[in-house]
Amino acid sequence: MKQISVLVENHVGSLAAVTALLKEAHVNIKAIASFDSPSYGILRMVVDAPEQAALVLQESHFAVKITDVLTVEMEDQPGALDHVFAVMAEAGIDIYYVYSFVYRLDKAPLMVLNVSDNEKARQVLKGAGIQIVEE
Amino acid sequence: MIWAKEETLSRKEIEEIQIARLKEQVAWSYERVAPYRAKMDAAGVKPEHIRTLKDLQLLPFSVKQDFRDNYPFGLFAVEREKLQRIHASSGTTGKPTVVGYTPEDMKNWTENVSRIACQGGAVPGDMAQICFGYGMFTGALGLHFGLENIGATVAPTSSGNTKKQIMFMQDLGTTVLVATPSYALYLGEVIQSMGLDPKKDLKLRVGLFGGEGMTEAMRQQMYVLFGEQFCATQNYGMSELNGPGVAGECPELCGMHINEDHFIAEIINPDTGEVLPEGEKGELVITCLTKKALPMIRYRTRDISRLFYEPCKCGRTTARMENLSGRTDDMLIIRGVNVFPSQVEEVLSAMPQISPYYEIIVDRKGQLDTMEIKVELADNSLVDSYGELEKLSATIGSRVKSVLGLDAAIRLEAPGKLQRFEGKAKRVTDNRKSLGLNC
Structure with missing residues (x-):
């Protein structure tokens, strides 16, 4: 299965910025995980359309990586x-x-x-x- | 190709031309430019005191502020009606600087740029694409006239519309690219993202870069994007000194050859104004020897460089100025430490995991200055690993610290996130200034 990892900054609204883009692209999130770290976070998700999700996020200048899990x-x-x-x-x-x-x-x-x-x-x-x- | 015999004269011959022209130019300024006459009178110097090149040191400096104080025409030595052309600086640091040219000045300017173009590898018959913004900026029309003069075909594509620039580059078979180094790198990125191979799909051979300094790191990136055979040189000038055409690199890449029959270069200690010995680093001061409309004597450029006088392997004997290592006004003082953005750039560019783009944000929290450096990941390969990302941040942080002696917060950004600039890149935001703080 494909997972997408997104680099997010440590500030208010940074997760919402990602989910808003996915909502707009009608991408459904099936699993999600995020942990705290001092300067930035990695938001990991399994979604129903990983390639499309990655494309949409990259167009808005998010760093995104697709990995096999x-x-x-x-x-x-x-x-x-x-x-x-x-x-x-x-x-x-x-x-x-x-x-x-x-x-x-x-x-x-x-x-x-x-x-x-x-x-x-x-x-x-x-x-x-x-x-x-x-x- | 060496354009003019004046580039290969002996030191004695160069100096003979320089002293003769200097005497003439000082007399011309004293006679016709009231603000400079007042400075000379205040310093107790008369034109007849200038007998040898060493006497140059007796003369007062000219500075950017003189242009502001005498805006727009107060420093001109001829009536406005005698001018063939007006240009102005971008005015990023205040009111624009208005400069002007007599027909003779135009000829000299064109001659100087012709030499710079040939130094950088352009030849008659080249197809030159000028991606500088036209308009009041001297860069575009300066290179335009110089390249036409050597017999190149010029396409004045101006700045912006990157896709169209690339289309022209392909369709016209552009061999010479004129741009700021930042924009050339951006063009290269877009060319690659379109799936084109610059080595096969383009005929680009020569890059004549100016408008901002090109670091060695940027040059290395040019080779990555445009191929090892690409001749990437930079040239130097500023509107106060005509525009481009003061100095330029040859393919030996050992500094920029100064057109010494038109300009005398000195290096001074920026704090004391004292002239420094050959080879020492300091502020570059330029005296224009042939500029009639707007004579400039001992103009303080605020650029940091040093001078070398040994003849170059390329056959030219003119003095060379080392590629700029910053500007006195780019210098940041952070927690009492002098920081040039170019130092940060050299650190970052040595790391393949990040792109050549960066931003420095300086702020003050309480009594303490803070520095944050935003860097851009070269690709997405590290994004799933906290360990790799943290290791990268820590490595950048410790290298910056070892060069500057300062801690910086490193922020990793997505590929393509940081702003690209078509003109001069703005890499530094100093929030202390907007707080009205002294810095």
């Missing part, structure tokens, strides 16, 4: 996330960051993972019976 189905029960992380740890794969989808109706959340080795992670997760969502 893994999105996995979770079981709605204790230990589900632990299972995913344990599989990765055993395979020696680094997890750089993780966040979740913003809605799933009555289902358990999809987790977005950025890891050191996408292909290997895909194999070991599948091997452990964890469902990966591609689109």
